[in-house]
Amino acid sequence: MPRPDSDDAARADAYAAAPLLNCLLREVAEPRPGTPGRPEYRLPGTDRLLRVRGTRRPAGPEIRDTGGWHRLDHAGLVKLVAEELGALTGLANHELPAEMADSRAVVAALLAARARTAAPADPYRRSEQSLLTGHPFHPAPKARGGGPAAAWLPYAPEAYAAFPAALLGVREDTVVEDGDTSALDALGTAPPGYRLLPAHPWQLELAAPALADAFADGRLVRLGTTARDSWPTAAVRTVYTPAHDLFLKFSLDVRITNDIRRLWRHDLLRLRRVDDAATAAFAARPAGAAWLGDRGHRTAGFAYEELAVVVRDGLGGYLRPGTTPLLAAGLVEGFPGSPLERADPAAWWEAYLARVVPPALTAFADHGVVLEAHLQNTLVAVDAAGLPAQALFRDAEGVKLLPEVGREAGWERLVYTLVVNNLVEVAGALAEHRPGFDPWPAARRVLAGHGLPEAAALLTAPTLPGKTNLLLRWTGADGADARYLPLPNPLAEGT
Incomplete structure (x- = not known):
């Protein structure tokens, strides 16, 4: 037995x-x-x-x-x-x-x-917190730094966690901030001479030795917790605060997939420039799509990376009326109530392509913005019938600008995140629900209709770039140093 x-x-x-x-x-x-x-x-x-x-x-x-x-x-x-x-x-x-x-x-x-x-009960939260498998092409997608479960489980999205953020007071003369961080001040009240700084409870535990002196000499004071809970998104270190319709992205000194998820100074210092470019790319709402802006960051100068928090737009100002946002990665992995369970695959896929692909191509072609359009950075708002009505993209940290990376490298990255990581996986999930469904003629039509030369060339290219996460981690390469191998291209005619 x-x-x-x-x-x-x-x-x-x-x-x-x-x-x-x-x-x-x-x-x-x-x-x-x-x-x-x-x-x-x-x-x-x-x-x-x-x-x-x-x-x-x-x-x-x-x-x-x-x-x-x-x-x-x-x-x-x-x-x-x-x-x-x-x-x-x-x-x-x-x-x-x-x-x-x-x-x-x-x-x-x-x-x-x-x-x-x-x-x-909330379908959006359910989609964000559904990822038991996680990244489908990573050798250790759920690793949490090797610590005991008691240390991380209270903050795990996959365990349906919700918790209040810790509140700190940072002495005014040590505060560093850039952009619009005013939304943070609504989370609590700081005493005279201090500014409010929310912190992820897990990160506060991890960073405790480095912060001991600041607590001892009064540069930092503890102010309790927020009055209302936040819940972690699929990204683990990013939380959503429904009471304020706000996302907060924290540092987290834990390796998750390829990187230590700290908010690095160099990324924070380029945040405004990148977010401004992405905001401009979505100003005209291509195909109804929206960019959830990273408004700015606040931290303490003596613990710049350890205590940094990024303020990200909530959903309320962007969602079309009558729609429900869902995480694309959750749709691929599956969760109770997913519209993919009941969808007509052809109609659903054509609607998805129309909402997701043109905005990403337009951002690249017209604005030089390379979205990190993978499954965890793509939200799909569905209508009452479960059909995609709008796409929302997020995370300025992963966005590249063509002057930084060059057009060829930028296009390769977009093809990997948008096509290999996103479209191929969504197509696979649909085909799994409806065996025999062929998603690629519709995808070819959308790419061919944009007018971008690189998109047209993609329809005849024999291969697509696939990131080598296993070999990257085994050889100790930097997590941001993407290395690709050629994969068969299902978009190519005759494949």
Whole structure:
């Protein structure tokens, strides 16, 4: 008889294995003929044979040896990946396998938390907090720095968390701010000689040693918490405060996917310039789309990055009447009540393309703004019938400007975020709900109709750029140093 917790362990393994397998199969493995429904691959570094079930979210990994095929649990898969990458690259890496194991442990803790917590009633919040798998092509998408669950679980969006922000008073002569941060002052009251500064409770715990002197000498004072809860979005360190219709993006000294999620000084110092460019690109509301502006940031000069908070526009001033915002990443992963469950795929897809693609291409072509238009930065407002009526984009930190990166590199980045990370995944989710659905003729029409030369060329290009998150992390490359490999282009005629 199986142990009572065996089903939970199998579910955690499956959630954690799928993105790791996606990375391994995309970046390393060589396809071989296999039985229907069980693709087989050769791992070139170790000359082993691997097979899985399924394609979009691979499962059930098995390795072949002299005794036949043997099932791998998540720990066995991590060991296999480490041995393969060590042999393939000649490099050792002890950090990434630990992150892979941590990601699986986080999933297990999230599943247990969900079993005792009701899902949010608000569909927008439900979509933001639905991502148990997370990034479908990252080897450790749910890692939380290796700490105990008690440290991070109260702040985990995937556990349907909600919590008040901590409130600090920062002595006026030490405050640093740029842009419009006035919305922060409505969150509480600072004593004379101080300015109000909200803080993420988890970050405040992580940064406690660095802040001890400032609390001791009065540069910082604790002012309790906000009167109302905020809830974390899919980005973990960004929270939404419904009472004030405001997003707050905090520093978080934890590695999540490829980066330590601190608000770095260099990004904060370019924030206004980038946000102004993105705001201008959306001023005419192309295809009804909107940009959620990052208005400015406030921090303390003695802890510039540790205590920084970015003020982001809420939804109220942008949403079309009668629409409901949903996170695109949540639509792809799935959540109860998702419109994809009942949608006519052709009509839904054409509406999605019409709302999401033209604004991103227009921002690039007319304004030199390269949106980071991936699934976690794209909100789709749906009408009463569940059809996409509007797109909203966010996060100035990930936006690039053509004078900074050059047109060719900027276009490659847009193709990766908009097409590979976004459209390919949404198309896959729709096809999963309606087998046989072909999304690409409609996508070709939208791209061909824009008039952008790069978009037209994309329709004949044999490949698309796929980011190599597994190899990037294994080789210790900077998280912002995107490296791409060619993927078959489903947009190309005849594919």
